[in-house]
Amino acid sequence: MHIVKQLMAIPGVIAAGEYAYRGDRFSYQGALTDEFARMASILCRANTLSVNMQSEIFDSFAENCGCRPVQGWIVRGDKVTVCAVGNYFSFIENRDELLNDVMTIMRAKVGDVQDDLLANLYARLGGDTKEALY
Amino acid sequence: MDLQKLMDLPGTLAAFTYTDRGELQAHMLREGTELTPQVLDLLTRSCVANQAIAAMEARGWEALTGQSGFQPLKGFSVVGLEWSVVVNGNAGVVVKNRDANYEATFNALQSA
Numbered sequence: 001m002h003i004v005k006q007l008m009a010i011p012g013v014i015a016a017g018e019y020a021y022r023g024d025r026f027s028y029q030g031a032l033t034d035e036f037a038r039m040a041s042i043l044c045r046a047n048t049l050s051v052n053m054q055s056e057i058f059d060s061f062a063e064n065c066g067c068r069p070v071q072g073w074i075v076r077g078d079k080v081t082v083c084a085v086g087n088y089f090s091f092i093e094n095r096d097e098l099l100n101d102v103m104t105i106m107r108a109k110v111g112d113v114q115d116d117l118l119a120n121l122y123a124r125l126g127g128d129t130k131e132a133l134y
Numbered sequence: 135m136d137l138q139k140l141m142d143l144p145g146t147l148a149a150f151t152y153t154d155r156g157e158l159q160a161h162m163l164r165e166g167t168e169l170t171p172q173v174l175d176l177l178t179r180s181c182v183a184n185q186a187i188a189a190m191e192a193r194g195w196e197a198l199t200g201q202s203g204f205q206p207l208k209g210f211s212v213v214g215l216e217w218s219v220v221v222n223g224n225a226g227v228v229v230k231n232r233d234a235n236y237e238a239t240f241n242a243l244q245s246a
Contacts, residue, residue: 036199043191050187051212054180062173067214071231074211075188076222076240079203085213094208099237103213107231112215 003109004029007090010105012098014080016090019044021120030091044082044089047073049121056118071113072106074099086110086117135225137162143242145233147217151225152178159224169228177228181221184210209240 007016008029015030019041026041048070055068072085081099083090085106092098140149141162148169150161156179163169185207192204209222219228220236222243229239 036201039195039198043195047187047191051184054184054212055214058173058176061176062168062170065168065173066216067212067219070212070214072213073184074209074213074220074236075192075204076207076209076211077192077204078206078208080201093203097237099240100235103234103236107213 003088003106006105006109007102010098010101012093012095013102014091014093015040016088017041018088021045021048021087021117032091040082040089040091044084044087045121047075048084048087048117052118052121069113069115069117071110072103074103086113135160140225140227140242143227143229143239144235145230146227147230148174148228149226150174150178152181154182154224156180156182174228177219178226180212181210181219181226184212185221208244211236211240 004016004018007013015028015032017026017028017037019026026037028037051070051073055070058065059068075082079094081092081094083102088106088110090102092102135151137149137160147164147167148161151159153159158175158178161171161174188210189207192207196202196204211218211220217228217230218234219226220239225243227239
């Protein structure tokens with residue numbers, strides 16, 4: 001089953017979606033409007049870029065310290081939590097055990113995010129910038 | 135802040151507190167971990183930055199969308215390849231991904 005569909009089948013998951021690393025497209029299911037989903041995708045991409053930049057700094061400080069490449073991040077709100085793994089995101093209610101279940105499913109379904117994440121994130125629309133980056 | 139209590143959480147490799155400016159204040163490391171106080175000191179600075187960014191996003195999201203439930207922020211976590219750092223306020227823990235219980239960790243940091 002597709003990861004977004006699987007997440008949306010869990011009670012307490014408000015919305016889930018996928019954003020392109022390049023930021024040019026997104027898809028989602030759940031209680032978001034198209035515009036909110038677009039904003040969520042931009043927010044997720046920005047945060048993913050930010051934590052990956054930080055992990056590169058950690059790595060230059062302490063090589064192979066176990067943080068790189070970053071797999072995702074979680075923002076725990078008062079009643080709502082936003083999780084992102086790879087290029088998938090979900091908005092969930094703060095219910096008992098829901099966060100652990102959602103993270104387990106997202107990690108298992110997305111798999112280990114590989115080292116080419118930053119190249120994808122920095123890629124210009126329609127171009128391959130890996131060569132320019134490294 | 136009882137760091138020993140945080141160290142008792144499943145999979146915890148380190149527990150720490152830091153100032154509002156991100157300077158490492160106190161820490162405990164699990165024996166055998168490759169993490170060092172120097173890495174934690176860098177980590178705590180990113181914790182402050184990430185929480186500030188997340189708080190700004192939560193505030194902006196609520197204002198723009200009219201949705202509620204994001205504020206006040208109850209924590210932030212970065213999930214690395216082998217471990218995750220989970221923080222709230224001025225305390226945090228590093229937990230092994232395979233043993234991580236994010237919910238219990240956020241709750242422990244909330245009540246600590």
